[in-house]
Amino acid sequence: MVARQLLDEIRERVALSEIVGRRVRLQRRGREHLGLCPFHAEKTPSFTVNDDKGFYHCFGCQAHGSHFDFLMQTESVSFIEAVERLAAEVGLRVPARSPEEEAQGKRRAHLTEVTEAAAAWFESQLAAASGGPARDYLAGRGLSAETVARFRLGFAPSARHALSDALSARGIAIDDLVAAGLAVKPEDGGDAIDRFRNRIAFPIGDRRGQVIAFGARALHPDAKAKYLNSPETPLFRKGAVLYNLDRARAAIHDAGTVLVVEGYMDVIALAQAGIEHAVAPLGTALTEAQIRILWRLAPEPVLCLDGDSAGLRAARAAAERALPLLRPGHSLRFALLPRGQDPDSLVRTQGREAIEALVAGAKPLTDLLWEARAAGRRFDTPEARAALDEEIENLSGAIADPTVRGYYRAALRERLQQSFGTGAVAAARGRGRRWGRFRGREPYARAAPPLPTTAFRQERLLLASVINHPALIPRICEPLAACAFADSELDALRLAILEIAGPGGRSNGLDSARLREHLMTKGFSAILDRVAGRDAARLDWFVDPSAEIEDVEIGWRHALARHRRTTALPRELADAEAVFANDPSEANEARLLALKREEASDAGEEASHDGFGLASGRTTRF
Numbered sequence: 001m002v003a004r005q006l007l008d009e010i011r012e013r014v015a016l017s018e019i020v021g022r023r024v025r026l027q028r029r030g031r032e033h034l035g036l037c038p039f040h041a042e043k044t045p046s047f048t049v050n051d052d053k054g055f056y057h058c059f060g061c062q063a064h065g066s067h068f069d070f071l072m073q074t075e076s077v078s079f080i081e082a083v084e085r086l087a088a089e090v091g092l093r094v095p096a097r098s099p100e101e102e103a104q105g106k107r108r109a110h111l112t113e114v115t116e117a118a119a120a121w122f123e124s125q126l127a128a129a130s131g132g133p134a135r136d137y138l139a140g141r142g143l144s145a146e147t148v149a150r151f152r153l154g155f156a157p158s159a160r161h162a163l164s165d166a167l168s169a170r171g172i173a174i175d176d177l178v179a180a181g182l183a184v185k186p187e188d189g190g191d192a193i194d195r196f197r198n199r200i201a202f203p204i205g206d207r208r209g210q211v212i213a214f215g216a217r218a219l220h221p222d223a224k225a226k227y228l229n230s231p232e233t234p235l236f237r238k239g240a241v242l243y244n245l246d247r248a249r250a251a252i253h254d255a256g257t258v259l260v261v262e263g264y265m266d267v268i269a270l271a272q273a274g275i276e277h278a279v280a281p282l283g284t285a286l287t288e289a290q291i292r293i294l295w296r297l298a299p300e301p302v303l304c305l306d307g308d309s310a311g312l313r314a315a316r317a318a319a320e321r322a323l324p325l326l327r328p329g330h331s332l333r334f335a336l337l338p339r340g341q342d343p344d345s346l347v348r349t350q351g352r353e354a355i356e357a358l359v360a361g362a363k364p365l366t367d368l369l370w371e372a373r374a375a376g377r378r379f380d381t382p383e384a385r386a387a388l389d390e391e392i393e394n395l396s397g398a399i400a401d402p403t404v405r406g407y408y409r410a411a412l413r414e415r416l417q418q419s420f421g422t423g424a425v426a427a428a429r430g431r432g433r434r435w436g437r438f439r440g441r442e443p444y445a446r447a448a449p450p451l452p453t454t455a456f457r458q459e460r461l462l463l464a465s466v467i468n469h470p471a472l473i474p475r476i477c478e479p480l481a482a483c484a485f486a487d488s489e490l491d492a493l494r495l496a497i498l499e500i501a502g503p504g505g506r507s508n509g510l511d512s513a514r515l516r517e518h519l520m521t522k523g524f525s526a527i528l529d530r531v532a533g534r535d536a537a538r539l540d541w542f543v544d545p546s547a548e549i550e551d552v553e554i555g556w557r558h559a560l561a562r563h564r565r566t567t568a569l570p571r572e573l574a575d576a577e578a579v580f581a582n583d584p585s586e587a588n589e590a591r592l593l594a595l596k597r598e599e600a601s602d603a604g605e606e607a608s609h610d611g612f613g614l615a616s617g618r619t620t621r622f
Helices: 004-013 016-020 067-075 079-089 099-127 129-140 145-150 162-168 174-179 245-255 264-272 288-297 309-325 343-350 352-360 365-374 382-397 402-420 422-431 452-468 470-482 488-501 512-521 525-532 534-538 549-582 586-602
Strands: 027-029 032-035 047-050 055-058 154-156 199-205 211-218 227-229 302-305 333-336
Touching (some): 004 079, 016 032, 016 047, 016 055, 067 079, 099 129, 099 154, 099 174, 099 199, 129 154, 129 199, 162 174, 211 264, 264 343, 288 309, 302 309, 302 352, 333 365, 343 352, 365 382, 365 402, 382 402, 452 488, 452 525, 452 549, 470 488, 470 512, 488 525, 549 586
Antiparallel strands (some): 027 032, 032 047, 047 055, 154 199, 199 211, 211 227
16 A cells, blocks of 8 residues: 555655646646646647646546546556656655565566467467468458557467467466466366467457457357457456557547447457557446546547447447446447448448448437337337336436436437427427317417526526536536526536536536636637626625525525526426327326426415525515
8 A cells, every 4th residue: 555645745746737747738827737638639728737736637528637647547557656656756765565465566477477478479379380270360351461460469279288388388387377367277177278279369458568368269160159358367357458458549549539349350450441549348348447448538439339239239238337427528429330240341341431430420328328218119108108208217317427417317308308299399289289178279378488588687697606606516516407598608608617517516626716717718708708797796695706605505596496487397388288289198198287286386486585686586675
């Protein structure tokens, strides 16, 4: 373990801006430094470094961390290695590890030497006479000799002890081969045999490119397993490693995204075609650990999967695995290939352009989730629609981040209404059908929604409160995320505030001055002055910067309730009535009645807090 005192001493002796400045051109802005983010492609600087607080933060991709995190991400080193490197730089000595930790470190280093020796031997066997069939196979798959050498592909002969004998002759113990996953001891207690036989060997590297494991493809068509991976070892945890990450890291940074494909051959074929930013999981569904690794590389990885039923199942599994982990600015996109194609075959038959076009049209996660639930199903009964509504609620409920959860609920419910509701609204209004409890008269005619100026004033009040009190954001981020504004400019400002505040609205110590600065950087100067200029405090008492945060929250929630009563609820009622007129089902009637009950309960209600202004409906004092 590394002592907290040592970490604090390192932070005291070297400024974070000095470390970051070796890779990023920084400009001083007040107490912070600003530059282009090294973790995603951007043209406008959104990456800040705060020496006083000892962290960096990107308001574009939400990257956040300390001295040690920056080294770990940019130089692919472990935490211990980052500490040791910075300690040496500032003249500090890292305390010796415990005897147990020292032994584990030496053991891993030795096993890395074993796997490296195996990789070199497999390469030599591919070049030998016995490797002819393997070379023919690789040539048949369109791989050049340069590509084979670059990815260090090799051949494991069919003899049961070929690798074991070769490495034993170099002084490597059989027990070490077993520990490294290269040999297997039979249950009957006999001699260990090679794990990989008559297979093409694909070395798997860690973040630094050191060989830690192997994948192997059978050459014989009747082999029990087409692909075989190394087992879990002290070096290798399959669910926490991505194939080709060590080679692809620079290309991922340049491309601003990462392409996730299913297999080794897909990665290699794409790289040969010039698409260098592809990685692959290791024969399993994408794990939570792998998703987190991908998000450290790019905010929206693209999963490129076969378009058959197995590929669709893999896409849906990845989507649902990612749901609890979603946070602002981080998601997945999905590019589904034509049936019968994989990235390897597509790039060989149609070229790099076909892959690039496919990736450019990748679907967002919300599309995939909706299609997975709605495609091929009938929703012609209230029960079927209610079941879909419940599935949508369960899906969005799985998202831990309240900001993202609010957006997903809104987006999926909008899809639901488009499919079964608002799509019929215009038709229902046009035909003026009379049904059910409304038989004998036209559908209930509602007053026109509030004038745009009314909506603007209410929405201005909500945003001005947040801009003057950023500490409010963690308390109200979910309703703020779920509440779409009628005014498009204010809605864009609302989304920008949520993005700047970061995951869960935690805001990372954001104060009003910094929030305004970031909004101006994003091009909101004009609307910011209209919303939260000098006269903003006159909107209502809780907008004043001196108001206590608990009082601000009460006032803000009242203002939101009034906004719903006068702006959002009338629109929802008008749509629900038109839908019911067109389709007088029990489900549509239930929704209409629920909205009417909500309207009735709110009618004439006064704000419960003292004061005056938009939140109470009173603009002058009594």
